Amino acid sequence: MAVATKKNKWEQALVIFIMVAGGVLVSIPFLWMISSSFKPESEVLSIPPTIIPDNPTIExxxxxxxxxxxxxxxxxxxxxxxxxxxxxxxxxxxxxxxxxxxxxxxxxxxxxxxxxxxxxxxxxxxxxxxxxxxxxxxxxxxxxxxxxxxxxxxxxxxxxxxxxxxxxxxxxxxxxxxxxxxxxxxxxxxxxxxxxxxxxxxxxxxxxxxxxxxxxxxxxxxxxxxxxxxxxxxxxxxxxxxxxxxxxxxxxxxxxxxxxxxxxxxxxxxxxxxxx
The missing domain is CATH 1.10.3720.10 (MetI-like)
Incomplete structure (x- = not known):
């Protein structure tokens, strides 16, 4: 019984991990869109890219x-x-x-x-x-x-x-x-x-x-x-x-x-x- 319970917990943890990882992957383009909307034009294509704008603007x-x-x-x-x-x-x-x-x-x-x-x-x-x-x-x-x-x-x-x-x-x-x-x-x-x-x-x-x-x-x-x-x-x-x-x-x-x-x-x- 204890082995089955432990197995269920591992399965739940694996499912949660997959769901969180999938959610993060799906959210990346959306977060990038929001972040880039507050960047100056020169910063959007800068290398290396910046997740958080260095010079945020609402221009x-x-x-x-x-x-x-x-x-x-x-x-x-x-x-x-x-x-x-x-x-x-x-x-x-x-x-x-x-x-x-x-x-x-x-x-x-x-x-x-x-x-x-x-x-x-x-x-x-x-x-x-x-x-x-x-x-x-x-x-x-x-x-x-x-x-x-x-x-x-x-x-x-x-x-x-x-x-x-x-x-x-x-x-x-x-x-x-x-x-x-x-x-x-x-x-x-x-x-x-x-x-x-x-x-x-x-x-x-x-x-x-x-x-x-x-x-x-x-x-x-x-x-x-x-x-x-x-x-x-x-x-x-x-x-x-x-x-x-x-x-x-x-x-x-x-x-x-x-x-x-x-x-x-x-x-x-x-x-x-x-x-x-």
Whole structure:
């Protein structure tokens, strides 16, 4: 028994060592990016390399907002994130409707929604672009945010979770005279906090990283997002690695922070969405 216990301890120690070593290896590029963003341009490629900047500076971050219009890119990105959260509410309503309302063709319509998940987004970009162009919405913020208001995957997750809400609870609220919007906002939404949390995180990440669609639909730099601005940075300042590292850090750090605080909700949300 003692031999088995000792063996288990060695196995646990080995697993912990491998996990720590793997975590350190994965973190090296990220730490190097953060460190280089505070270095002068001449120090980034210095030999031998410096992990901690010898002459730390925030000049690279200042240049992002003075020479590269990152303030405009940040504003556009935040607008996209805001409207993405509005779309999140619409998706929740759609998921609730599929889960709790009986109407003709409900299953068929839901299967059509699921079928759209099988189609790569790149395939539908040209048809969506042509539709928006016919409506005069190209090169506008409306054209950027409109296609993202409805997301099939989000509707699917909300629908799966809403099926776990007891029908008797909803019927009792109706018998008490509660309206449908009251039931949804005051009764269903508090129960659905876990799925709202996970979808909120995923929505923020998707909106914050929006790149391809804004690049296609907009040709005015005043409508570009942070991701598009970062790609411009790599083109215009290809040899200024310190400035590129600052731009990359400005993009990545907020997502890392949010994911670190709310990662447990992502796991819980996906787990609970699969419960019938």
């Amino acid at each position: 690279n971050y200042i240049n992002l907002f003075t020479n590269m219009n990152f303030a405009v890119y940040l504003k556009n990105t935040l607008i996209i994130v805001l409207f993405s959260f509005l779309g999140l509410l619409f998706n929740a309503m759609a998921g609730y409707g599929f889960a709790k309302y009986e109407f003709k063709g409900r299953e068929k319509v839901f299967y059509i929604v699921l079928a759209t998940m099988m189609i790569p987004g790149q395939v539908t970009m040209i048809p969506v672009y042509l539709l928006l162009n016919a409506m005069g919405l190209t090169n506008t913020m409306t054209g950027i945010v409109l296609p993202g208001l409805a997301v099939a995957f989000s509707i699917f997750l909300f629908r799966q979770f809403m099926t776990t809400v007891p029908d008797d609870l909803i019927e009792a609220a109706r018998l008490d005279g509660a309206g449908e919007f009251y039931i949804f906002f005051r009764l269903v939404m508090p129960i659905a906090k876990p799925i709202f949390a996970v979808q909120g995180i995923l929505t923020f990440i998707a909106g914050w990283n929006s790149f391809l669609w804004p690049l296609i639909i907009a040709n005015d730099e005043s409508l570009y997002t942070l991701s598009v601005g970062l790609s411009l940075l790599q083109g215009q300042y290809a040899n200024n690695f310190a400035l590129q590292m600052a731009g990359a850090a400005f993009m990545v750090v907020p997502i890392i922070i949010i994911f670190s605080f709310f990662q447990k909700y992502i796991v819980e949300g996906f787990t609970m969405s699969g419960i019938k």
